[in-house]
Amino acid sequence: MSHPTDPTPYDALLLLSFGGPEGPDDVVPFLENVTRGRGIPRERLEEVGQHYFLFGGVSPINEQNRRLLAALREDFAANGLDLPVYWGNRNWDPYLTDTLREMVRDGRRRILVLATSAYSSYSGCRQYREDLAGALAALEAEGAELPRVDKIRVYWNHPGFLETMAEGVVAALEKLPAEVRGGAHLAFSTHSIPITAADTSGPEPGHGDGGAYVRQHMDAVRRISEAVREATGVERSAELVYQSRSGAPHIPWLEPDICDHLEEVHARGVPAVVIVPIGFVSDHMEVLYDLDTEAKAKAEELGLPMVRSATVGTDARFVAAVRDLVLERAAAERGEEPARCALGDLGPSHDRCPVGCCPGRAPRPAATGVDSPYA
Ligand SMILES: CC1=C(CCC(=O)O)c2cc3nc(cc4[nH]c(cc5[nH]c(cc1n2)c(C)c5CCC(=O)O)c(CCC(=O)O)c4C)C(CCC(=O)O)=C3C
Ligand SMILES: [Fe+2]
Numbered sequence: 001m002s003h004p005t006d007p008t009p010y011d012a013l014l015l016l017s018f019g020g021p022e023g024p025d026d027v028v029p030f031l032e033n034v035t036r037g038r039g040i041p042r043e044r045l046e047e048v049g050q051h052y053f054l055f056g057g058v059s060p061i062n063e064q065n066r067r068l069l070a071a072l073r074e075d076f077a078a079n080g081l082d083l084p085v086y087w088g089n090r091n092w093d094p095y096l097t098d099t100l101r102e103m104v105r106d107g108r109r110r111i112l113v114l115a116t117s118a119y120s121s122y123s124g125c126r127q128y129r130e131d132l133a134g135a136l137a138a139l140e141a142e143g144a145e146l147p148r149v150d151k152i153r154v155y156w157n158h159p160g161f162l163e164t165m166a167e168g169v170v171a172a173l174e175k176l177p178a179e180v181r182g183g184a185h186l187a188f189s190t191h192s193i194p195i196t197a198a199d200t201s202g203p204e205p206g207h208g209d210g211g212a213y214v215r216q217h218m219d220a221v222r223r224i225s226e227a228v229r230e231a232t233g234v235e236r237s238a239e240l241v242y243q244s245r246s247g248a249p250h251i252p253w254l255e256p257d258i259c260d261h262l263e264e265v266h267a268r269g270v271p272a273v274v275i276v277p278i279g280f281v282s283d284h285m286e287v288l289y290d291l292d293t294e295a296k297a298k299a300e301e302l303g304l305p306m307v308r309s310a311t312v313g314t315d316a317r318f319v320a321a322v323r324d325l326v327l328e329r330a331a332a333e334r335g336e337e338p339a340r341c342a343l344g345d346l347g348p349s350h351d352r353c354p355v356g357c358c359p360g361r362a363p364r365p366a367a368t369g370v371d372s373p374y375a
Contacts, residue, residue: 003327003338007083009179010081010330012108014149015069015097016128017116019089020059020285026092027052027224033091035105044246049287060372061284062092064313065116071125071314075323083326090131097135104144111149112329113368114322116281118156120212120349121193125154126358129366136367136374141208147373149335151368152325153349156216156278157223157342160273160321161312165220165278166227173232175307180272184305185237185265189291190279192242192253203350203357210254212358214240219344220278243279243290258291259298262306272305282313 021030027049032337035045052059069087075084084106088099089251103111113132117124129151155161173181178278193213199205202212209215217240225238241261256264258275265273275295290310299306312318324341331338331352340348353369366375 003324003331005080005082005327007081007112007330009110009327010083010109010112010150010326011176011335012103012106013072013083013085013326014099014111014113015072015085015087015102015116016113016132017064017065017087017089018061018284019092019095020061021052021092022058022062024053027057030092037310039248040246041248047247051285051293054293055285055288059285060088060288061282063232064282064284065089067314068116068319071319074320075316076077076318079323081323081327082255085318088135090128096131097138100132100147101137101139101142101144104147109147111147112326113151114325115150115151117282118154118161119216119279120154120358122197122358122360123191123193124150124358125353126360126366127177129353129368129372130360130364132367133365134340137365146374149367150329150352152322152329153351154216155321155325155349156220157344157346157348158321158325159341159343160317160324161281162220162223163227164312164315164317164345165276165309166224166231168312169224169228169238169274169276170231172307172309172357173228173278176272176274176305180305182234183236183270184272184274186221186225186239186274186276187258187261188217188224188238188240188267188276188278189258189295190217190240190241190277191286192245192255192257194247195252195254197358198254201358212253216346217278219346223277223344237265243295244286262295262298262302262304266302266304270304273299273307275308276344277308277311279320280311282311287311304357 021027046179071087086099088096114130198210198213221240241258245253328338342348355371
């Protein structure tokens, strides 16, 4: 990671995340924030509410982000990168609009955003951009002088993400009983999304192939599997599977579901499984409930030895990757041609989303793309 430590033209980094409840009274209002206008059936909401209540109404996601915020500040200071770091959420306190207002008050004029989502999709990229546009609109209505806001490229193929995930898989394999380790299958799990959302994800519409969302995940699956094979000398079966399906039952979402997949590989005679949560950057509720509770219970029911590998969380290499991405983008904005770290076959993603990238169901203004109303 070779960029000099000059963040010019940026004067602040904003860590932008999903947000989550921090007590039982927060759960229902949080779910209302998340699902406003999204057509989620009431039964699904009640069910998801129960996942949170099982953990005292507390999602670990905010605590994870507080730790990431601290780790980024520490890493930046230790490496001579003089750039203040703020944190805001789409769906819970600290809300994005409040953080952005604070940043404007602090005099920040050129803000770079890191979203805690590594892949292209409506939910993972454009929705964050739409909420940024909404926050800017709110500040504009308050008479604030608007800052310019850019978003860091999707980073699933940055070595600091892929290598950290691969090392997590190697460590997870060590936790399996030695006699099943060699035959252990890798189940790479990510968030299911509607198939139409997958097919239209990324800058060019896919044609029934799952679009950039599936392509990027497959690229990560190949690269991580290869790194694990190099580290262990064992060739293993690997598959991309999905979790946390929501929405109305008649709308098709990406499959297979992780729990169906566990049944399938068990029937196939696989002796053990490592679940690799490649779709997520920290151990939030989707990991804690859908994998560590639900999928774990399924594996136990089947008598299938299973371990879940780590998310990147606050791993020093992931934190250093964020610094690298910040400095890369700063250099690009200065008109330089920085090295762009990326593994796998797809190469580094675009800095600025083109028109129509990851479209939503209804057109809404989105910031940070080429057609941002707040250039
Ligand atoms: C691709 C993707 C990511 C990964 C990218 C990223 O990280 O952003 C992600 C992350 C997350 N999703 C989260 C929570 C929820 N997602 C929901 C609903 C939905 N997610 C979707 C997709 C994604 N979601 C979709 C297509 C829906 C259907 C509704 C809609 O079309 O918008 C619902 C509503 C109830 C339900 O239906 O499950 C909840 C509560 C949390 C917080 C966890 C915590 O509290 O720790 C996190 C990190
Ligand atoms: Fe979600």
